[in-house]
Amino acid sequence: MQKPKVAVIGTGGTICSIGVGPFDILDYGANECMLHADEVVAKFPEVHAHAEVIPVRYKAVPSPNIHFAVWKDLVLMMDDLVAKTPDLAGIVILHGTASLEETAYFLSLTAKVAVPIVVVGSQRPASALSTDAGMNLANAIRTAAAPASRGLGVLVLLNDEIHAAREVTKTSTFRLQTFRSPDFGVLGHADGDTIVFYRKPIRRAAPETEFDIRALDALPRVDIVYAYTGSDGTAARAFVEAGAKGVVSAGFAPGFAGQGDADVLKAAVAEKGVVVVQSTRAGSGRTFRGKRLREMGFLIADNLNPQKARLLLSLALTRTSDPAEIERMFLTY
Known part of the structure; x- marks a missing residue:
């Protein structure tokens, strides 16, 4: 054979x-x-x-x-x-x-x-x-x-x-x-x-995706802000000033940034159109878009860890900057 x-x-x-x-x-x-x-x-x-x-x-x-x-x-x-x-x-x-x-x-x-x-x-x-x-x-x-x-x-x-x-x-x-x-x-x-x-994943994956990088020269800049007690937003501010189009907040479980980082990222969403996606540093579990995140304009990473949320956000930003569309992508992939 x-x-x-x-x-x-x-x-x-x-x-x-x-x-x-x-x-x-x-x-x-x-x-x-x-x-x-x-x-x-x-x-x-x-x-x-x-x-x-x-x-x-x-x-x-x-x-x-x-x-x-x-x-x-x-x-x-x-x-x-x-x-x-x-x-x-x-x-x-x-x-x-x-x-x-x-x-x-x-x-x-x-x-x-x-x-x-x-x-x-x-x-x-x-x-x-x-x-x-x-x-x-x-x-x-x-x-x-x-x-x-x-x-x-x-x-x-x-x-x-x-x-x-x-x-x-x-x-x-x-x-x-x-x-x-x-x-x-x-x-x-x-x-x-x-x-x-024994099982199949149901989220959409290759080759049936809407992302095509074959004609791209680079990805939009997306950084990760890691939550820790006492953070005053210095790293978040530096990423925004460096030109980040998106930021993934690797927040405290179940999914929120400390106040110092949250203030900087909230302003980045409102004033510069930066897309912020809330993940968690916990290593597993999904985040949810509660009242606080909605008011700050943050999206959620679902159960993607921060490093993977960063990749999906980078690819999403090659297609759109519309938060509703990016939210759909995080619920699709």
Whole structure:
């Protein structure tokens, strides 16, 4: 039987990293050695048992350096891969875990290909004793090739667990089970015998979205103001003065800014048309648009964490500055 074709794009990260020895599982970045996609695949040749793997060289960089230019490149690369390989079953993207959830959600809002896209990383470098890189890669390829993965938006695979890009977040610095979907849990599992799903996300996701970044050169500036006791609004004021078109307030749970930040942001909405979206620093749960937020002109992030709310607000501002329309988008995606 013919194996499904799965493309593997490398962007770097721990899954591509080589430390100085098998016990170098923390400071391996100092070795400054990252493999490209074809080199990672060659290091774990067992992945060929599951698919006809097509490695795609791109860049090997730490994930905190990944932003709009890389995301746009990935969207265009995936367009090209599907056009050139009509029978492509799926796409896997190797990525560092530090910002993996942001890339996954951004692509789930902007990718225009219908094949499954799975973003995968690892907590231990490819050179480490008992690395999770090889198994995560194999399971990501299996998940991308699985027909059941279609129509679920971009997926995230680590530690045998399959998550929705919108819901997943990194919760631990070093533990292998770091990626969790705190409100709703996993979509399914990559078990030894099969890829199995138990639920589907209902929020709209790629490729059926209204966002198209392929002709954009940049995103509008959107910053995050993190709530803490005693904040006097200095950071919020600096972001507004720097030209932010939008601000996400990572507020106290269940979702409100401290008075110092709230005063600055309320004035920014009224006087400069800045769009402020209220999220929470709690890590899970939705915010609500009560009387106080309505009076200040703030919108709500629903249950998106601050870093993901920032991405959706940035994309929304490429389409409109109408608060009602942006509110609709936060209830749609």
